[in-house]
Amino acid sequence: MKITEENFIAQMKLGNQEALEYVLEHYAWILKAVIKRHLARLPHLQEECMNDCLLAIWHNIDRFDPERNSFKNWVGAIAKYKAIDYVRKYLKESEMSNLEDQVIPVEDQSLQTVLAKEFQEELARMLKSLPEETRAIFRQLFWEEKDLQEIAQSTGLSKPVLYNRISRGKKKLKALRGGY
C-alpha cells in the first residue's frame, strides 16, 4: 500500500518498514538540523546519533501521542534529547579516559570545557523553571539513567507522587519555548 501522511504512523505501528522510509524522506531533516546544532562540536557522533534517533522513533512509535504533540515536534524533541545525551556521555567517557591517562591534551581540555559549558546551559535551560524537587527527579530520570523505582528509593517518594511531580513539571516545561 502507498504510505502517506495520513497512514504512516499507523503503518509504523504495524511494523511496516516502508513507513520508516517515509519518515526518512519527510522528517529526517529535523533530526539532521537538531543534531547538527547540538553536536556541532562532535561531528563524528552526528551520524550515529541520527541512527539512534531513527531506531528510537521506530521502537517507541506507540508512545507518540498526537493529541499532546505534533509528530515533527516529537521527532525534534527526541533528536534534542539524544544529542544532549550524547554530549553527556562524551564528557563522562572523556573524564574517565583522562583519569586513566593522566595526560590531557590542551585541545581536548578546551573542547571538554566548552562542551561542558554548553551541556550545562542546555540542561539549565530545560530545568530552570522547575521546582527543586521536580528538577531533581528530571535530572535523575534523564541524565543519571535512573528509573522511577531507583528515584523512589533515593528520594523516599512513592511512585504516584513521582508521577504527579513529573506531570506538573511537564506542564511547566511545555510552556517553555525553544527548550524542553
Next chain:
Amino acid sequence: MKHTENIYELLNDMSIDLGDYPKEELSELEKQRLKKTFRINMKKSLKDKARDGLINVKEQEKGRDFKKIGAIALAMFLSIGIFAQTSWGKAVYAATESKLAELSYTIGEALGIERNIAPYAQVVNQVVENQGVEMKLTDAIIDREELILSFLTSTTKPVQGLHFDYDIYLNGKKVKNYSASGTSGPIDATHTNFSTVYSIDIDDIDTIGEVKIKVVLKDLAYYFSNATKEKIKGKWEFEFVASGSELTANTRSQALAYDFYIEDTKYSLQEFRYNPVNQKIYGKAQGSVAASYEVDLRGWDDLGNEVVFYLARVSGEDLTFVYSNIDGDLSNEITSLTLAPYAARLPEHSGKASDSWEKVGEEFTIYLAP
C-alpha cells in the same frame, strides 16, 4: 538507558521551536546510509532479543533458503465442507506474550520476489493465538482475480511441515468455490516457525476500492519426518481492509495474438499483463481442454535471461500462465520476450511430473511498450 519508555512518553510534552533550526535536507547518499544502518540495527536488535530469550528466532537466519521453497508452487483446490465448531482464536493477542510479534517476514520475501513490492502490500501484522499455536497474518496483496495472503505460524513443537485451510469473506460475503496455490516452509532451524503464502484466485475481487477482508484459518495439521500427521483443532480469525488500487495503477498490459495446438485443443494467447508482483499471460483453450498436459512457455528475454511461464490455472476456457521466478525476477530493463510453447503429457495413473517435454509451437516475441 534504563526505562527509556518513560522518556519517549514524556517527550510528547516537550516543546521545541523547529523554526530555530535551519532546514537541513539529507542527500540521497545520507538517506541510503541511514536505511542500511537501520536495517543492520534492526537485525542486531532482534539478535539481542533472541539471545536474551525474548524471541526464539534469529532474524538473520531468515530469508536465504526460502526462495527455493517459495518457487515450488503447489496447486491445490480447496474443499469447502462442514467443520466442527471449536473455540475461536483470541482476536487480540497481547504483543508481550507473542513469539511472532517481533518477527517480520514480508510477502515479497515469502514469494521470493527480489524487487521491492512493499508499496503494493497491505501490512496487517495481526497475531492470533489458539491452542498454543500463534498465527500471524503479515500482509496481503490484491491483484486482478487474485488475493495473496502471507502468514507466519509458531507451532507448539518442532515439526517437519504444516498445512491449514481457510475461509475468506470479502465485504462480509463468503467466497465460495475458489482455487488457490500455496507455498510453505520453515524460516529457521528450530522448525517451529513457518511461513505460508496462499495465492487465491477470486474472479471478481475489487482491485480499485477498499475491500473488507476476513480470513478464518482452520484445519491445521502438523507433519512429521516419520510421515505421521497431527491435527490441531481451532480457528484463527483475522479482519482487515486492503486495496489493490496502487498495484492496479502500476500494471501494464500488452495484447497478444498467438495460437498453438496440443492435440485437438487450440490455445490462444491473448494478453501479457505485468506489474511488480505478478507477470501473467492470459489466454483461452478451445476444443477439449488437454488437462492432462503440463504446458510451459519457455524462452529468453532480450537481455539473455532464461524465462519460463507455467500454466498455473485452467478455469473453463480461461488459461493463466504465470512467470516462474525460480531464477530471479523478470528484469525491469527488458524490452522483449521471445517464447515458445512446450508441453509434457502427465502420466494417467500417477501425479508424477513428466520429463518428456516437447516443443508444440513456433517461437513468438512479445515487445513491451516503452
